[in-house]
Amino acid sequence: xxxxxxxxxxxxxxxxxxxxxxxxxxxxxxxxxxxxxxxxxxxxxxxxxxxxxxxxxxxxxxxxxxxxxxxxxxxxxxxxxxxxxxxxxxxxxxxxxxxxxxxxxxxxxxxxxxxxxxxxxxxxxxxxxxxxxxxxxxxxxxxxxxxxxxxxxxxxxxxxxxxxxxxxxxxxxxxxxxxxxxxxxxxxxxxxxxxxxxxxxxxxxxxxxxxxxxxxxxxxxxxxxxxxxxxxxxxxxxxxxxxxxxxxxxxxxxxxxxxxxxxxxxxxxxxxxxxxxxxxxxxxx
Numbered sequence: 116x117x118x119x120x121x122x123x124x125x126x127x128x129x130x131x132x133x134x135x136x137x138x139x140x141x142x143x144x145x146x147x148x149x150x151x152x153x154x155x156x157x158x159x160x161x162x163x164x165x166x167x168x169x170x171x172x173x174x175x176x177x178x179x180x181x182x183x184x185x186x187x188x189x190x191x192x193x194x195x196x197x198x199x200x201x202x203x204x205x206x207x208x209x210x211x212x213x214x215x216x217x218x219x220x221x222x223x224x225x226x227x228x229x230x231x232x233x234x235x236x237x238x239x240x241x242x243x244x245x246x247x248x249x250x251x252x253x254x255x256x257x258x259x260x261x262x263x264x265x266x267x268x269x270x271x272x273x274x275x276x277x278x279x280x281x282x283x284x285x286x287x288x289x290x291x292x293x294x295x296x297x298x299x300x301x302x303x304x305x306x307x308x309x310x311x312x313x314x315x316x317x318x319x320x321x322x323x324x325x326x327x328x329x330x331x332x333x334x335x336x337x338x339x340x341x342x343x344x345x346x347x348x349x350x351x352x353x354x355x356x357x358x359x360x361x362x363x364x365x366x367x368x369x370x371x372x373x374x375x376x377x378x379x380x381x382x383x384x385x386x387x388x389x390x391x392x393x394x395x396x397x398x399x400x
Contacts, residue, residue: 117141117398120201121158122193125337125365125373125388132366132373132390133337135193136161138398139202141176146183148400153178159332162190164198173198173220174212181331186215186271188339188386192227195220196390215271226389231270231343233382237304240265240275244302248277251294252309252326256280263352267304268344270384274306274325276341276348282314282322286368296329305329308341310363312355320361321345324368336366337373343384346377 118139126132136156141149141163153161157180165174175194177187191211198204199222209220211229219230240248245258245265256279258265263278279285288309299305306327315322323345325335342363350356359379366372376387 117400118201118395119398120193120197120395121393122196122390123393124189124192124196124390125339125375127389127391129391129393131371133189133335133371134158134393135187135190137164137190137194137197138162139164139194139197141165144400149176149178150181150183152398152400154180159335160184160187160190162187162194164194171208172210172212172217177213179331183214184272184330186213186218186231186340188229188231188343189337189388191220191229192339192388193390195222195227197392200392201395218271226387228385228387229339230383230385231340233270234344234347234384235269235273237267237269237273238302240302244298247294247298247301248307250291251298252277252288252290252307254279254284254288256284266348267302268348270340270343270347272306272340273304274308274338274341274344275302275304276345277307277309279309279311280313282311285309285311285322285324288324290326290328292328292333295326299327299329306341308338308345310345316364318362319364319374320349320355321363322367323363323365325365334369336369336371337375338365339375339386339388342375342377343386346379346384347382350379
């Protein structure tokens with residue numbers, strides 16, 4: 116029997132955090148069928164879990180509504196939450212086998228931790244690209260090209276990290292969808308992770324919003340891949356991370372508030388999160 120779950124990740128409260136689809140087992144599904152299921156669900160990502168070919172190695176593929184992506188952290192949290200709470204998979208250490216590589220997972224009833232791929236520092240946006248970004252985000256502020264450069268950073272799935280001056284400005288962003296898609300195509304990265312270090316609640320280092328219309332996700336509520344990239348970026352540029360840890364709040368502007376806790380160790384970021392299941396059903400395919 117093939118099961119489908121709707122899981123809210125990076126939260127323990129239903130209807131907050133980031134919703135993910137989880138399909139298990141996905142064995143026998145064609146790539147076309149997986150894409151059709153993801154498109155039908157219309158959440159930012161759907162995870163397809165395959166049966167374990169090796170002990171404690173879990174193969175998963177991730178699809179947005181219109182494309183496959185190498186890694187989705189919130190759908191990973193959702194997947195292992197489903198396996199441990201619904202399918203009697205023991206809590207403990209596992210290896211996620213995905214297109215971003217083999218990554219370490221620790222599952223505990225108090226939360227699930229994913230160590231992402233080693234950080235890759237990619238292109239820095241300059242000049243005309245920054246002008247196009249301001250126009251696409253409809254942002255009136257300025258970007259800091261030296262202290263906090265707008266840069267593509269990857270821990271398995273690259274994102275453009277964009278500092279916004281104030282939380283008020285962050286919350287009021289209303290991107291031009293087509294211009295953001297065009298810029299994403301130009302630089303080869305569809306995801307734009309906008310963050311601010313101003314106006315955070317106690318215990319929160321940064322507030323963020325994530326726009327990726329080029330991958331079929333106009334706004335992602337809480338983005339684990341980008342959280343890991345941002346933590347490594349801030350470790351490189353600031354002294355904000357106490358004991359190499361930080362908490363990021365995301366989703367507040369769209370009513371789906373959630374939190375990602377990140378631990379940095381050298382070139383690696385480990386994200387921590389919880390989840391809760393809204394519903395489950397069976398699939399006829």
